[in-house]
Amino acid sequence: MITSAERLRRLLALVPYVAARHVVGLAETAATFGMTERELIDDLNLAWCVELRAPEPYCPIDLSYEDGEISISQAESIARPLRLAADEASALLVALRMLADAAGGTKPGDDDAVARLIAKIESAAGAAGAASSQVSVQIENPNARGMAVTLSGALNAGKRVHLRYYVPSRDEATERDVDPMRLLVVEGRTYLEGWCRRAEGVRLFRLDRVLSVDVLDVPAEVPEKAEPVDVDAGLFTASPSDVLVELELGPAARWVAESYPCETVTELADGRMRIGLRTPDTAWVRRLALRLGEDARVVSPAGLGDEVRSTATATLAHYQ
Numbered sequence: 001m002i003t004s005a006e007r008l009r010r011l012l013a014l015v016p017y018v019a020a021r022h023v024v025g026l027a028e029t030a031a032t033f034g035m036t037e038r039e040l041i042d043d044l045n046l047a048w049c050v051e052l053r054a055p056e057p058y059c060p061i062d063l064s065y066e067d068g069e070i071s072i073s074q075a076e077s078i079a080r081p082l083r084l085a086a087d088e089a090s091a092l093l094v095a096l097r098m099l100a101d102a103a104g105g106t107k108p109g110d111d112d113a114v115a116r117l118i119a120k121i122e123s124a125a126g127a128a129g130a131a132s133s134q135v136s137v138q139i140e141n142p143n144a145r146g147m148a149v150t151l152s153g154a155l156n157a158g159k160r161v162h163l164r165y166y167v168p169s170r171d172e173a174t175e176r177d178v179d180p181m182r183l184l185v186v187e188g189r190t191y192l193e194g195w196c197r198r199a200e201g202v203r204l205f206r207l208d209r210v211l212s213v214d215v216l217d218v219p220a221e222v223p224e225k226a227e228p229v230d231v232d233a234g235l236f237t238a239s240p241s242d243v244l245v246e247l248e249l250g251p252a253a254r255w256v257a258e259s260y261p262c263e264t265v266t267e268l269a270d271g272r273m274r275i276g277l278r279t280p281d282t283a284w285v286r287r288l289a290l291r292l293g294e295d296a297r298v299v300s301p302a303g304l305g306d307e308v309r310s311t312a313t314a315t316l317a318h319y320q
Contacts, residue, residue, distance in 0.1 A: 007043070007046075010033060010035075010043065011043055011046065013033075014029075014033065014040075014043060014044075015072060017029070017032070017033075018063075018070050018071070018072045019072045022071060023069050023070070023071045024069065024070050025068060025069060025070075026040065026041075026065055026068045026069065026070055027068065029070060041065060044063055044065055044070065086125070089121060089124075089125040090125075092121060093118060093121055093122065093125070096114055096117060096118050096121070097118065147207050147210050147213050148183060148190055148207060150213055150215065151180060151183060151192050151207075151213060152183060153215065154180050154215045154220075155180045155181075155182070155183065157215075158219055158220050159180075159215050159216060159217070159218065159219065159220055160177055160178065160179050160180075160215075160216045160218040160219065160220045160221075161177070161178050161180060161194075161213055161214065161215055161216060162175070162176070162177050162178075162213070162214040162216055163175070163176055163177075163178055163205060163210055163211075163212070163213055164210070164211040164212045164213075165205055165209060165210055165211065166209045166210075166211055167209075173211055174198070175198075176196055176197065176198040176199075177196075177197040177198070177216070178192070178194040178195065178196050178197065178203070178205070179194050179195040179197070179220035179221055179222045180192060180193075180194045180220060181193045181194050181195065181202070181222055181226065181228065182228065189206055189207075189208065190206075190207045190208075191204045191205060191206055191207065192204070192205045192207065192210070193205075193228060193229060194220075194222075195220075195221075195222045195223060195226050202226050202227065202228070202229060204229055242278035242279055242280045243278065243279055243280070243282055243301065244263070244276055244277075244278050244300070244301075245276070245277055245278070245279060245282060245285050245298070245300070245301070245304065246274060246275070246276045246298075246299035246300045247274070247275050247277075247285075247289070247296055247297070247298060247299065248268070248272060248273075248274050248296065248297045248299055249272060249273050249274070249275060249292075249295065249296050250271070250272055250294070250295040250296065251270075251271035251272065251295075252295045253292045253295040253296045254271070254273060256275065256288070256292070256296070257273060257275050260275075260277055261277060262275045262276060262277050263276045263277055263278055264276035274299065282301075282304050285298075285304065286304065286307055286308055286311065289308045290308060290311060290312060290315075
């Protein structure tokens with residue numbers, strides 16, 4: 001259900017949209033704002049109740065939506081589109097630059113369209129948007145953009161692809177045939193979702209870990225049972241069979257609790273905390289604990305704590 005705040009933002013965008021065009025179609029406007037015609041009429045009825053101080057004191061907005069067409073007048077003081085705040089403009093510019101650098105255009109002219117949009121926002125934002133130029137999104141694999149274009153072509157053509165894919169947890173390059181389902185961006189990274197013939201299941205492949213891709217002259221055959229991965233809550237979903245790891249974190253390492261999905265978080269004295277999280281592979285936890293050093297301690301499982309101490313001792317020995 002839409003909140004009152006969200007509905008207000010929609011109304012503040014709807015009024016200038018209609019007023020700038022004088023007359024617009026009811027169905028067209030509903031589609032533009034992603035709502036039903038009934039919801040649009042409810043919003044228009046609400047706008048009818050708004051009274052403005054200009055052009056006359058307490059002058060109601062005059063609108064009509066007869067015969068499938070909408071017109072609005074007496075709304076001059078809010079007829080101009082909403083302006084982006086400085087932080088909103090900066091965030092939008094960073095995202096657009098990442099899109100231009102990482103995803104690339106999949107249709108002729110896409111890159112030019114993004115570049116023109118960036119130029120327009122930079123011109124409008126002026127000094128307020130200058131901070132965004134100081135933010136750089138690094139792409140780990142310089143070939144990721146070309147791979148995105150290749151995979152997009154395979155998707156459009158309905159072709160199977162052969163991937164050489166790096167699995168960091170095993171430090172291994174794997175070979176697999178994949179029937180592409182979609183390309184998506186999650187948490188700033190581009191992924192291929194597809195039916196993996198090797199795993200016989202739906203898998204997500206990070207493009208910066210794809211070593212090579214070949215489009216096969218074989219039709220993609222995604223089974224009917226294949227369900228897209230729900231990425232709305234992030235990529236990681238813990239399983240009860242995963243290993244439960246408990247870490248005690250110092251004040252400087254509290255960020256870990258905000259960066260990883262925790263099953264439990266317990267506040268301790270002196271700004272410390274204990275977290276519990278589940279993982280199918282503890283190798284990354286060992287690397288994290290070594291990175292944090294004295295700001296973290298592995299509470300359980302005991303074997304993982306022993307591994308961290310042994311690795312740290314062996315590493316220090318190289319410096320002696």
